[in-house]
């Protein structure tokens with residue numbers, strides 16, 4: 041287990057599992073939790089023995105947002121000079137696939153943290169929302185941008201302006217969630233998904249992630265060109281030879297992550 045105070049860290053084979061662990065505050069994201077999650081993700085991202093990172097919370101709450109008690113007394117100068125919560129952006133630079141396993145509340149920064157991940161698996165109890173407007177602020181960890189890209193303007197605008205929550209069925213229909221699973225199966229299912237990803241060739245998984253993410257940053261023709269060049273570069277890997285040879289020889293590939 042781990043030396044951290046606000047999270048638990050477990051390595052299971054090639055999967056790193058980060059469990060947000062501030063149960064009394066419904067995993068509210070305070071500065072310490074942010075530092076710990078970001079530092080662990082960066083450590084796992086740099087470790088070639090890790091092929092996927094899973095971030096989860098408790099059954100009741102993935103995370104109920106940024107820590108309101110910590111934020112309430114802050115002044116403009118405090119948040120501006122600290123570039124308050126900018127460190128969360130570093131998760132977007134991780135090259136290893138990140139999987140969020142969400143049960144219960146994923147509100148405000150909790151919804152934003154889930155959206156920073158690449159695959160979002162949710163239990164049938166999950167609830168998503170950007171309720172910041174009710175507190176006199178707006179989303180601050182990318183919610184207004186990533187929610188809009190995920191579910192479209194109409195729904196994102198309504199959620200950011202009214203602060204209403206979205207139940208998991210609506211979130212899946214809208215494209216925010218990869219898949220819904222029964223709450224009791226969430227962790228096992230998410231670990232199985234993370235393990236499947238982690239057993240693929242790591243450099244190829246990184247390329248696939250980079251190519252999908254490029255679609256958010258470029259025109260279609262630029263994105264397609266980027267994809268084709270990355271596809272070409274896959275032929276420079278040993279794992280391309282192994283993957284295709286294994287298919288032809290009717291056996292399971294044994295990727296060397298090179």
Ligand code: CO8
Pocket residue numbers: 064065066068069104105106107108109110119124125145147148149150171172175178179180181
């Ligand atoms: N921050 C701090 N403490 C929290 C938070 C939070 N976000 N959410 C819950 N808690 C605490 C409660 O204060 C309570 O503590 P205590 O027992 O000491 O009173 C404990 O967790 C349990 O919560 P409740 O008693 O409220 O539990 P309920 O089951 O009645 O309600 C809810 C659960 C609906 C999730 C409710 O707790 C709630 O509405 N929480 C706040 C949700 C919210 O507004 N989140 C958005 C926060 S703002 C944000 O995320 C902005 C991010 C961007 C900032 C970036 C700046 C640059």
